[in-house]
Structures are given as structure tokens and as C-alpha cells.
Amino acid sequence: MRRALYEETHDDFRRSFRSFVEAEIVPHHEKWEEAGRVDREMFSAAGDAGFLGMAVPEEYGGLGQADFRFNAIIGEELQRVGAIGSGMCITLHNDVVLPYLMHATTEEQRRRWLPRMVTGEIMGAISMTEPDTGSDLGALRTSARRDGDSWVLNGAKTFVTNGLNADLYIVAVRTNPQPRHKGISLVAVEDSTPGFRRGRHLDKIGLRSQDTAELFFDDARVPADNLIGDDGQGFRILMENLAQERLGLCVSAISAARTALGWTVDYCAQRRAFGTRVLDMQNTRFRLAELAARLDATQCFVDHLVELHNRGELTGEDAAKGKLLTTELQQAVVQQGLQLHGGYGFMREYPIARAYLDAPIQTIFGGTNEVMREIIGRTLEGTYGSGGVA
Structure with a gap:
């Protein structure tokens, strides 16, 4: 339907x-x-x-x-x-x-x-994270120095999705010494840029077919007209686009949860233990019923966020709420699904096992869920404080 x-x-x-x-x-x-x-x-x-x-x-x-x-x-x-x-x-x-x-x-x-x-x-990629910064963009150290009609980049990036296959990288760099976020700019780096090289193909536990790599810039010379936006405005541009990125993660997580729940229901309907189907055991039904209720309610919220985004009304706080809810629910569904599959859940030939390995990164990339909680937490007083609830 x-x-x-x-x-x-x-x-x-x-x-x-x-x-x-x-x-x-x-x-x-x-x-x-x-x-x-x-x-x-x-x-x-x-x-x-x-x-x-x-x-x-x-x-x-x-x-x-x-x-x-x-x-x-x-x-x-x-x-x-x-x-x-x-x-x-x-x-x-x-x-x-x-x-x-x-x-x-x-x-x-x-x-x-x-x-x-x-x-x-x-193929495009975006390169923000550095080995020592994680979600803290204000601490990035990859630099870009203006030299005539070029920017000269030095530094390293890691956890770059599409890192091996991409042809064009949007790279967050520090173009001036202003503290924290004020000195960040965005530069487009093409794969043929002198001084640019891809590093290791990172060996992940999940999402293995999605290539992830390190990037290195050693006096990499990029044309000045590859600057995206104005000098020093990179962080503002990043923040404007993070809501859509997190909405995409919401959609992916809730869809993964629905698929994993389907696999688990089908398996429990076929598997028998102690003379009855596993799905007919009250403990199994209760656990799956709770997950199904949470999934349907969360799906309604995600659909609402998509509608808000199409109207240009999606806020960073709501996108953070969506990412937190959906990715935590995805973890719960795949963990319960693996448990109900029993020993077969530990076998990679069963999709629930691969889903179990793919799921954890969802709470990490696009900003960790700890960061999502912080973003939401900053709005609590104004939204739910005295007089804040209608």
C-alpha cells in the first residue's frame, strides 16, 4: 500500500x-x-x-x-x-x-x-573528518594557503565515503588563522590534482562494498576558482547542508529497520522450537510487536520530516531528532532480529548478520548520536521550558 x-x-x-x-x-x-x-x-x-x-x-x-x-x-x-x-x-x-x-x-x-x-x-565525495577531529569540525587542521591563482593544500582526511572511486572531492580546509569555525572554507579538489593522493582503503566491519579511504594533500595545488562559496564561509555552508544529509540517514535507517523486521518475522514464522513456531511464542510476539509499533510511529515522523524539507522548513534540530530516533531504532531491530535467528543469525549467509554489521555506523556518521543529543538538548529550555508547551 x-x-x-x-x-x-x-x-x-x-x-x-x-x-x-x-x-x-x-x-x-x-x-x-x-x-x-x-x-x-x-x-x-x-x-x-x-x-x-x-x-x-x-x-x-x-x-x-x-x-x-x-x-x-x-x-x-x-x-x-x-x-x-x-x-x-x-x-x-x-x-x-x-x-x-x-x-x-x-x-x-x-x-x-x-x-x-x-x-x-x-562521482562526488565530501571530505570533512580528520584523524584527530572526528565530529569537531572546529578543530580541523588541513590548511589551504593562497598562492597567486591557486590554493595550496596540506593535511590529511580520513573516513572519506567514495574515497577511492570519486573524481571530485569537496574538502573542508582552514584558509585563515581565525579560531574554530571562522577560518573554515570549502575547496573542490579534482582527482588529478598534483600533490593529492588517496591513502589506505580502510577495512571496515560493515558496508564493505562502500569504499572508504584516507586522503593526503602535500602542497596540492588547486585552482583559485575551485573555492566553493566565500573564503571563511565553509562552516556556514556545511551547516546549511547537514540537515538534508541527516534526513537521508533517517530514511536509510528506518528502511533498514523495516527490512530487518521483515526478515525476522519471516524466519520466526518458519522456525520451530519446542513443537511450535517461534512466532507463536508470546515472548517473540511481544518483542516484535513493540518494535513494529515503534517503527510505524517513527516512519510517520520521518515522512513528516521529508515533507518539511520539501517546503524548506526542516530545521537542524528536527533532523537531529530524526537521526537519533531512526538510527537507535535500527540498532534495536537488528539486534533483536539476530537474537531471534539464534545461531543462524551469526552466519553471514543470513542477511540479518550482515545488517548487524552494517548498522552501527549509522549512529556515528553524519554526526554521532551523542552530538545529536547535544543539538536537541540545546533547544529544550526554549521548546519545553516554562510556557514552552502549548
């Missing part, structure tokens, strides 16, 4: 993308999990099929569909088949990277990059 969030055009898009996933991703997912990265041909095929840059205006080759529901469908369908690792190159490109290049760039930059990002010729 179609959720109220979606309309007929979204159903058509879902059918089309589902067919793409079944043909281009599912048959290769296990191979890519072993290799630690996807084949670029799949990403190019996504561009050919119209699944990249849907929000990009038509004048730059996109569909001009600035409707996040299309992005949400992509995330839902990838989680439906348990292949988010292989499809994350698409969701990161659409949900996280493209907004920077659409809204914070010059006309010349948009014409230079956007058409090739829509076709899949260019």
Missing part, C-alpha cells in the same frame, strides 16, 4: 529504480562486498537511467525535480534488498555532495561540474 507521502509519479520512479537495483546491483553485491568497492560502470549506468542529480536544473542536464521524495525512494529500495553498501555511492552523490555544487557555487562552476555529475562521468 502506498504511503500518503508518495504520489503516482513516485510509484513509477520506484518501479523503475527497483528494476535498476535488481539488474545492476543485486547480482554483483556480494562480489563488491568482497572487493570493498563497486564497479564504476554501475554508477555510470545510474546516470544513464536518470537516477543521479534528479534535483539538478534542466539547464545543467538534470531533471529539475527538487523533491526529496525521489531521493528517499532510492534509499528505501537499496535497503529493501540489503544492498545499501553498494548503493551508497548514489545516495551520497545525490543527498550530500550535489547540494553544495547546486547552491554554493558560481555559474561557471555549475556549468563545469553539474552536467558530468548528472551523467555519472563524475
Whole structure:
């Protein structure tokens, strides 16, 4: 049954993308999990099929569909088949990277990059985290010094999604010595930049087909006109785009939870113990019933957040609430699912086992859930304090 969030055009898009996933991703997912990265041909095929840059205006080759529901469908369908690792190159490109290049760039930059990002010729990545900073962007040390018509970058980044396969990296750098966030800028670094190199292919416990790498900049010389936005305005631009990034994580987490609950219900309906189906045991039904109730309620909240975002009304606080709720629920569902699978839940041939390994990162990237709690906590007095509740 179609959720109220979606309309007929979204159903058509879902059918089309589902067919793409079944043909281009599912048959290769296990191979890519072993290799630690996807084949670029799949990403190019996504561009050919119209699944990249849907929000990009038509004048730059996109569909001009600035409707996040299309992005949400992509995330839902990838989680439906348990292949988010292989499809994350698409969701990161659409949900996280493209907004920077659409809204914070010059006309010349948009014409230079956007058409090739829509076709899949260019895969994007964003590089914020450093080995010693984690979620604290104000502590970043990668520097960019202006030298004539270039920026010269020095430093290192880590945990870069699409780190191996990307062609264009949006890199957070410090361009002036002002303290904390005031000196941060964004620079677009192309993979052919002298002095730029990719480091280790990081060995993760989950999402193995999603390539993650270190990046190094040793007097890397980047054209001055690759600066995104104004000098020193990088942190402001990052904050403006984080709400959509976290909304994408909400969609992914709630969809993963729904898929894992489905696997668990099916398994418990087939598995027998002590002469009865596991699903007919009261303890099993009660535990799954609680998770189902939480999932449906949280799904309503996520759908509401998507609607708010489409109206331009999604706040950072609400996005943080969504990320906290959905990712914590995802952990609860996969943990309970693994437990109810018994010993088979520990076998990687069962999708619940792989989901158990993929899930923990959801509470970490996009800002850890501890940071989400801090963001929400700062609003408590004004929202729920004396006289704050209607």
C-alpha cells in the first residue's frame, strides 16, 4: 500500500529504480562486498537511467525535480534488498555532495561540474573528518594557503565515503588563522590534482562494498576558482547542508529497520522450537510487536520530516531528532532480529548478520548520536521550558 507521502509519479520512479537495483546491483553485491568497492560502470549506468542529480536544473542536464521524495525512494529500495553498501555511492552523490555544487557555487562552476555529475562521468565525495577531529569540525587542521591563482593544500582526511572511486572531492580546509569555525572554507579538489593522493582503503566491519579511504594533500595545488562559496564561509555552508544529509540517514535507517523486521518475522514464522513456531511464542510476539509499533510511529515522523524539507522548513534540530530516533531504532531491530535467528543469525549467509554489521555506523556518521543529543538538548529550555508547551 502506498504511503500518503508518495504520489503516482513516485510509484513509477520506484518501479523503475527497483528494476535498476535488481539488474545492476543485486547480482554483483556480494562480489563488491568482497572487493570493498563497486564497479564504476554501475554508477555510470545510474546516470544513464536518470537516477543521479534528479534535483539538478534542466539547464545543467538534470531533471529539475527538487523533491526529496525521489531521493528517499532510492534509499528505501537499496535497503529493501540489503544492498545499501553498494548503493551508497548514489545516495551520497545525490543527498550530500550535489547540494553544495547546486547552491554554493558560481555559474561557471555549475556549468563545469553539474552536467558530468548528472551523467555519472563524475562521482562526488565530501571530505570533512580528520584523524584527530572526528565530529569537531572546529578543530580541523588541513590548511589551504593562497598562492597567486591557486590554493595550496596540506593535511590529511580520513573516513572519506567514495574515497577511492570519486573524481571530485569537496574538502573542508582552514584558509585563515581565525579560531574554530571562522577560518573554515570549502575547496573542490579534482582527482588529478598534483600533490593529492588517496591513502589506505580502510577495512571496515560493515558496508564493505562502500569504499572508504584516507586522503593526503602535500602542497596540492588547486585552482583559485575551485573555492566553493566565500573564503571563511565553509562552516556556514556545511551547516546549511547537514540537515538534508541527516534526513537521508533517517530514511536509510528506518528502511533498514523495516527490512530487518521483515526478515525476522519471516524466519520466526518458519522456525520451530519446542513443537511450535517461534512466532507463536508470546515472548517473540511481544518483542516484535513493540518494535513494529515503534517503527510505524517513527516512519510517520520521518515522512513528516521529508515533507518539511520539501517546503524548506526542516530545521537542524528536527533532523537531529530524526537521526537519533531512526538510527537507535535500527540498532534495536537488528539486534533483536539476530537474537531471534539464534545461531543462524551469526552466519553471514543470513542477511540479518550482515545488517548487524552494517548498522552501527549509522549512529556515528553524519554526526554521532551523542552530538545529536547535544543539538536537541540545546533547544529544550526554549521548546519545553516554562510556557514552552502549548
